[in-house]
Amino acid sequence: MAATATEMTANPVPASRNSEPTSSPAALAGWRRILRHRRRPLLRALLLALIVAIAIGVFQLKQHRDNSRDAALSASAVQVATQVVTHLTSVTSKTMTADMNRLLGETTGAFQDQFTQQEKLYSKLLNDSQVSSTGTVVQAGVEGIQLGKATVLVAAVAEVKNNAVPDGQHRVYRMRVSLKRDGDRWLVSNMELVP
Numbered sequence: 001m002a003a004t005a006t007e008m009t010a011n012p013v014p015a016s017r018n019s020e021p022t023s024s025p026a027a028l029a030g031w032r033r034i035l036r037h038r039r040r041p042l043l044r045a046l047l048l049a050l051i052v053a054i055a056i057g058v059f060q061l062k063q064h065r066d067n068s069r070d071a072a073l074s075a076s077a078v079q080v081a082t083q084v085v086t087h088l089t090s091v092t093s094k095t096m097t098a099d100m101n102r103l104l105g106e107t108t109g110a111f112q113d114q115f116t117q118q119e120k121l122y123s124k125l126l127n128d129s130q131v132s133s134t135g136t137v138v139q140a141g142v143e144g145i146q147l148g149k150a151t152v153l154v155a156a157v158a159e160v161k162n163n164a165v166p167d168g169q170h171r172v173y174r175m176r177v178s179l180k181r182d183g184d185r186w187l188v189s190n191m192e193l194v195p
Contacts, residue, residue: 073150074142080106080186081152081177082137088191089135089158089173093126108180108187129162135173148181153194 084106091099100119104112115122125131135158143151154175161168178190 070145074145077142077145077150077179077186078140078152080179081154081188082140084188084191085140085154085156085173085175085177086135086137089133089156091126092132093130096123096126106188108182109189111188111190129164131160131162133158133160143176150179150181150186152177152179 084103087099087102087106100115100123104115107115135156138155138157140152140154143153145151154173154177156173156175158171158173159168160171174194176192176194177188179186180189
């Protein structure tokens with residue numbers, strides 16, 4: 001039995017497989033050193049990713065604002081061109097003075113000067129022929145827009161009546177309207193018929 005007791009003490013009870021190994025101070029120090037050396041590149045990579053994400057966000061925000069501003073400028077240029085063409089094709093001999101004043105307020109430069117110089121002749125022509133014209137813009141769109149200038153293409157139809165054609169005559173107009181920015185609004189600087 002003595003031999004059996006010796007054998008028993010020589011072979012200790014095997015450790016349970018579920019028990020966790022104990023960490024030595026040297027092993028913990030090694031892990032800390034590894035984490036410390038890997039943490040710096042990881043932090044640099046995270047910082048770089050954050051900077052790139054912020055730069056992309058700022059770029060996209062600026063692009064969105066620019067696109068919104070351009071769309072608003074285009075829409076307002078189309079609106080003004082449409083309005084001026086409607087006013088130009090909707091005149092009567094009875095409201096000639098008011099129509100001309102309205103057009104002068106919507107124009108600028110040489111185009112406005114043409115209206116001013118020809119106002120009396122235009123008024124006499126409308127009165128003598130008893131002209132009445134009702135115009136409608138059918139379609140309009142921006143041909144080009146750049147810093148402070150825009151070009152809008154406008155298609156309009158008008159029903160024109162006068163002494164020679166009392167029942168009216170249908171007319172179609174296609175116009176290229178040039179606009180200039182004046183403060184916070186567009187003014188028409190030129191208008192030409194296009195084929």
